[in-house]
Amino acid sequence: MEVSVSHEKNEIIVRFSGRMDTPGAQEIAPQMNALTEEAGKTVILDCTDLTYISSSGLRIFLTFHKASLEKGGKVIIRNICNEIRNVFMMTGFLNLFEIQ
Amino acid sequence: MKKLLSPYSEAILNEYLEQLPLFKTMEAQLKTTIRDCLSDAGIHVAGLESRVKTESSLAGKLELKGYKYKSLADITDILGIRVITFYRDDVDVVASAIERLFEVDWENSVDKRKLHDLDSFGYLSLHYVCRIPDMPFRVEIQMRSLLQHAWANLYHDTGYKSGLEIPKEYIRNMNRLAGMLELADEQFSHIRTELTDYRRRVQTLVSTGNLDDVLLDGDTFKGYLELDPFGQLNRRIAAINQAEIHEVSLMPYLAIFKNMGCKTLGDIARIIKDYFEGAYQIACFQMGLTDLDIMASSVGPQNICIAYTLKNGGGKAGIRNLFDILNGPSESNVMMAEFILGQAKDLPFMNQ
The missing domain is CATH 3.30.460.10 (Beta Polymerase, domain 2)
Structure with missing residues (x-):
């Protein structure tokens, strides 16, 4: 599981690559926790290369969403595949996020 | 100077x-x-x-x-x-x-x-x-x-x-306006008092279970949600995978229930009762095949609305419409509607 962060104009783009299962989520948790410092900005979670998400991955997204709400920021999930979209739908989290 | x-x-x-x-x-x-x-x-x-x-x-x-x-x-x-x-x-x-x-x-x-x-x-x-x-x-x-x-x-x-x-x-014109604003000020206070009384009456009706007497609107739906009408269903669904329930606002479902023709809180209560089992079967089929152990409190109402739509012949278009209202119109809502339709067609509640 890899995550890369880039600052573009007024947005922060976080690109995920690989499987966000329990080990993957543990791997990226420190980076995502550090990123909550900037959760007051518009953060785009780019899931183009994300192939799988588990409960641990959902928790990473939810923690970041909560930090963003507290800091007045905005989280946009971009380019999720149908399988991951269905996971968001089945767990009821779909309309919690802005998904593009 | x-x-x-x-x-x-x-x-x-x-x-x-x-x-x-x-x-x-x-x-x-x-x-x-x-x-x-x-x-x-x-x-x-x-x-x-x-x-x-x-x-x-x-x-x-x-x-x-x-x-x-x-x-x-x-x-x-x-x-x-x-x-x-x-x-x-x-x-x-x-x-x-x-x-x-x-x-x-x-x-x-x-x-x-x-x-x-x-x-x-x-x-x-x-x-x-x-x-x-x-x-x-x-x-x-x-x-x-x-x-x-x-x-x-x-x-x-x-x-x-x-x-x-x-x-x-x-000066005379300014004083005429003062009179008009004084009257408007009084009316705003009056409206607030009336609204407070209305909310109090509705709370009493909801808490005493007279849901058929409570018209469905933003205020009454919010009061109804405080009774946790989807709690039992959510807890049953959560038990499938021992999932943790993440509380989210259920207010977006007001538009869905209105779209389903609900006029009173009693109408919603009947739908929950009638489609409880169908909503649970959908969750069993979806969550049971995964190890997802986290869910939002919106799963209960979402599945109730899906079960209602499917049983009442809404089909793919009906499910898509449901997601369009919830998430905004999007082509991906069609894909999700097809996914659900494929899963649900063989569920027991669909054939009862």
């Missing part, structure tokens, strides 16, 4: 310049104290303003009425604070809070709302002169409603303080 002042007035003006930093400090402190006090009392106000009288304004006052004052402490409005309430009824509520907070100098305080004759309209505001602990100077606290504030500001803009005489017809 520097005004010619008496020696007494000059002395007052010099004392003012010496004490200006103290007034500035007190201004910030008092605003914080008042803001915190109103917030603790649950009083929402439209605005909290303050100002320290400027040197030129004080000089003007001394030029006109300098004979009235022996020292700076005699002038009660060097520091002024204004609380603007949304409703006129709240002016007295704010006044009570201020009375508890500071010692009011009643001799110099004035309720300008009571100064008008029965047939006159105009400036309405409550002015308190207050003594502040450890502060040698008194402060003036004005309290008025948003509409009273609007009228006073616009009247001030006509330049009545400039000393120039304003033609009577303009």
Whole structure:
């Protein structure tokens, strides 16, 4: 599981690559926790290369969403595949996020 | 141009310049104290303003009425604070809070709302002169409603303080507007009281279970959600994978239930009862095949609405419409509708 962060104009783009299962989520948790410092900005979670998400991955997204709400920021999930979209739908989290 | 002042007035003006930093400090402190006090009392106000009288304004006052004052402490409005309430009824509520907070100098305080004759309209505001602990100077606290504030500001803009005489017809028009705004202020307060009564009546109907008597709207739906009508279903679904339930707002489902033709809370209660099993079967099929152990509290109402739509012949278009309302129109909603339709067609509730 890899995550890369880039600052573009007024947005922060976080690109995920690989499987966000329990080990993957543990791997990226420190980076995502550090990123909550900037959760007051518009953060785009780019899931183009994300192939799988588990409960641990959902928790990473939810923690970041909560930090963003507290800091007045905005989280946009971009380019999720149908399988991951269905996971968001089945767990009821779909309309919690802005998904593009 | 520097005004010619008496020696007494000059002395007052010099004392003012010496004490200006103290007034500035007190201004910030008092605003914080008042803001915190109103917030603790649950009083929402439209605005909290303050100002320290400027040197030129004080000089003007001394030029006109300098004979009235022996020292700076005699002038009660060097520091002024204004609380603007949304409703006129709240002016007295704010006044009570201020009375508890500071010692009011009643001799110099004035309720300008009571100064008008029965047939006159105009400036309405409550002015308190207050003594502040450890502060040698008194402060003036004005309290008025948003509409009273609007009228006073616009009247001030006509330049009545400039000393120039304003033609009577303009004054008459301003006073006519004052009468109209007074009536509007009263109506806003009246509407608020009526709404509070309505909400109280609805709460009673909901808590006593008379759901068929409660029309469905934003207020009533919010009150209904406090009874946790989807709680039992959510807990049963969560038990499939021992999932943790993440509470989210269910208010977006108001539009869905309205779209499903619900007119009262009783209609929703019946749908929950009738489609409980179908909603659970959908969750079993979806979650049972995964190890997902986290879910939002919206899974219950989402699956209820899906089960209702499928059983009532809504098909793919109906499910898509449901997601369009919830998430905004999107092509991906079609894909999700197909996914659900594929899963649900063989579920027992569909064939009962």
